[in-house]
Amino acid sequence: MTTAQAVGAVSSEAKEWYAVDWPTIERNVRRLQVRIAKGTKEGRWGKVRALQRLLTHSYSGKVLAVRRVTENKGKKTPGVDQEIWDTPEKKTQAVHELQGRGYQPQPLRRVYILKSDGNTMRPLGIPTMKDRAMQALHLLALDPVAETTADKNSYGFRQQRSCADAIEQAFKALKNATTEWILEGDIRSCFDKISHDWLLAHVLVDKTILRKWLKSGYMEENVLHETKEGTPQGGIISPAIANCALDGLERVLKGNYPKGIRLKSLGGKTPSVNFIRYADDFIVTSKSKELLEREIKPSIEQFLRERGLELSPKKTVITHVEQGFDFLGQNVRRYSDGKLLIKPSKKNIKNFLDGIRKAIKAARGWPAAELINELNPKIRGWANYHRHVVSKRTFNRVDYDIFSSLWRWARRRHPKKNQRWIKKKYFEQRGTRNWIFTGEMYDDQDKPFKIRLLSASDTPIRRHVKVKGDANPYDPAYEAYFEKREGDHMRNTFRGSRFLRFLWMEQGGLCPVCNTKITSLTGWRLHHCVPRVMGGSTSVENRVLLHPECHDRVHRLGLSVSKPRLLPRGV
Ligand SMILES: [Zn+2]
Ligand SMILES: [Zn+2]
Numbered sequence: 001m002t003t004a005q006a007v008g009a010v011s012s013e014a015k016e017w018y019a020v021d022w023p024t025i026e027r028n029v030r031r032l033q034v035r036i037a038k039g040t041k042e043g044r045w046g047k048v049r050a051l052q053r054l055l056t057h058s059y060s061g062k063v064l065a066v067r068r069v070t071e072n073k074g075k076k077t078p079g080v081d082q083e084i085w086d087t088p089e090k091k092t093q094a095v096h097e098l099q100g101r102g103y104q105p106q107p108l109r110r111v112y113i114l115k116s117d118g119n120t121m122r123p124l125g126i127p128t129m130k131d132r133a134m135q136a137l138h139l140l141a142l143d144p145v146a147e148t149t150a151d152k153n154s155y156g157f158r159q160q161r162s163c164a165d166a167i168e169q170a171f172k173a174l175k176n177a178t179t180e181w182i183l184e185g186d187i188r189s190c191f192d193k194i195s196h197d198w199l200l201a202h203v204l205v206d207k208t209i210l211r212k213w214l215k216s217g218y219m220e221e222n223v224l225h226e227t228k229e230g231t232p233q234g235g236i237i238s239p240a241i242a243n244c245a246l247d248g249l250e251r252v253l254k255g256n257y258p259k260g261i262r263l264k265s266l267g268g269k270t271p272s273v274n275f276i277r278y279a280d281d282f283i284v285t286s287k288s289k290e291l292l293e294r295e296i297k298p299s300i301e302q303f304l305r306e307r308g309l310e311l312s313p314k315k316t317v318i319t320h321v322e323q324g325f326d327f328l329g330q331n332v333r334r335y336s337d338g339k340l341l342i343k344p345s346k347k348n349i350k351n352f353l354d355g356i357r358k359a360i361k362a363a364r365g366w367p368a369a370e371l372i373n374e375l376n377p378k379i380r381g382w383a384n385y386h387r388h389v390v391s392k393r394t395f396n397r398v399d400y401d402i403f404s405s406l407w408r409w410a411r412r413r414h415p416k417k418n419q420r421w422i423k424k425k426y427f428e429q430r431g432t433r434n435w436i437f438t439g440e441m442y443d444d445q446d447k448p449f450k451i452r453l454l455s456a457s458d459t460p461i462r463r464h465v466k467v468k469g470d471a472n473p474y475d476p477a478y479e480a481y482f483e484k485r486e487g488d489h490m491r492n493t494f495r496g497s498r499f500l501r502f503l504w505m506e507q508g509g510l511c512p513v514c515n516t517k518i519t520s521l522t523g524w525r526l527h528h529c530v531p532r533v534m535g536g537s538t539s540v541e542n543r544v545l546l547h548p549e550c551h552d553r554v555h556r557l558g559l560s561v562s563k564p565r566l567l568p569r570g571v
Helices: 003-008 012-018 022-041 045-056 059-071 088-097 129-149 163-175 196-202 207-215 223-228 238-246 249-256 289-305 346-362 368-385 392-413 419-426 476-493 498-506 548-557
Strands: 109-114 121-126 181-186 274-278 281-286 317-320 325-327 330-334 340-344 427-430 433-442 448-452 525-528 543-546
Touching: 012 088, 012 548, 022 045, 022 059, 022 129, 045 129, 059 088, 059 129, 059 548, 088 129, 088 548, 129 207, 129 238, 163 274, 163 281, 163 325, 163 330, 163 340, 181 289, 181 325, 196 207, 196 238, 249 274, 249 289, 281 289, 281 325, 289 317, 346 368, 346 392, 368 392, 368 433, 368 448, 392 419, 392 433, 419 427, 419 433, 427 448, 476 498, 498 543, 525 548, 543 548
Parallel strands: none
Antiparallel strands: 109 121, 181 281, 181 317, 274 281, 325 330, 330 340, 427 433, 433 448, 525 543
């Protein structure tokens, strides 16, 4: 695309979209969100509602909401109306049509996708782009409230919190020798039963709109369970609403058993009650089994009943820490030497390996390189998930298991060749390591290059630094704290690729087109400063990370981007 062509074709609607000043937009939204969080903290609900209304009616809020839903993973998946917003014209129109008045959500589009175990299908309900944008807009207003009123030890679908934080908190709670018993909570078919009246009365979202979403089934089925596997069921705001419904449980328990209190019934000992929740998975610890059974469980049931929910009697169990229990794919157990260890759970390892074997089996006719491309992200994702706990031995075992499957795959392909031949064709020796599964690919100039299978055991095991329980991303006091965490998070995200990591660091985490941060929420694209067709190289000197939105803009308008260190020429 040449500059002249692109510029000539720009409509007034596209011009409007391209004229959006993103740093100002982000600042406007952020300023309102900070005020909403402050009002929430002070309990000034009238003010909070007024500020929320201001935000959901603002141009800044709408523009940002449209960008969110056109930049994230689902942007190419339409809802029942088959619409996607893939041009600046459509995005501008969407901003203007994002009105609360007369808004009517469309039903969810049902699709079935393969579950992460690779065997069963699960239904997914996909809202239309417009409904997604509406949810994104209202989430901008709800999130500062939700983050401020959330339970300290709730970790699912929160900003900058993760499973690793929940697990680390479980470790903290249980390493104390007086904590012996665990109640594993399982909420029965969580959100198809939830009381709509309760939500309407307690969740700070525009009531008229929330009522419509609830009617359209956006909160039905297992919002949180499903979402853990990827795309949110029913949309972007549903997990936040579900969280709001479960928040407060920790406060109830902490209120009943404040820190430092000693109980007569426990012989004057502290009850050691800790609560940790990730989405709808939660555990409660205590020194005493009886306390969990007779007092804590009933108070949880009472809390849930008010919201139309209940515990699943089958799956809610009380376990001793020496027996161990699974939480979020990992096994937590105190061994006989008194050491508390957290390892990948058996079930989690099995699911992972089943998926890998299935992928290898399906790749019977593929070249090795293609199979490696299929397996590497799976291995990286799984090993990254477990890299904060005692996983070294599991990683080795898993690597060996994958190797065996690949060896069988190779033997089956070449039944007439001997082992030496197969080893030479598919397995490489590098440094101290033998048997690295290797394939060959060609770059866009037909030059061959090698691609190697990742091994889980190459992932360094490092203790996770847990997020501070009190930290609120909308409280200016925590600004620097979260900036640092986000930076660490991004460096980890790019861990698999030195290339991306280098670029991200070189750019100071900023997109050179709009000068705002590149985060996991915004996503990124790798751009060639000098286009490939003009002889630009693929090397790091010619590459730059941009927001997907900014990348689109650069190509459509034929803009040129220079490396950030060559600024101030910029774009
Ligand atoms: Zn940008
Ligand atoms: Zn590009």
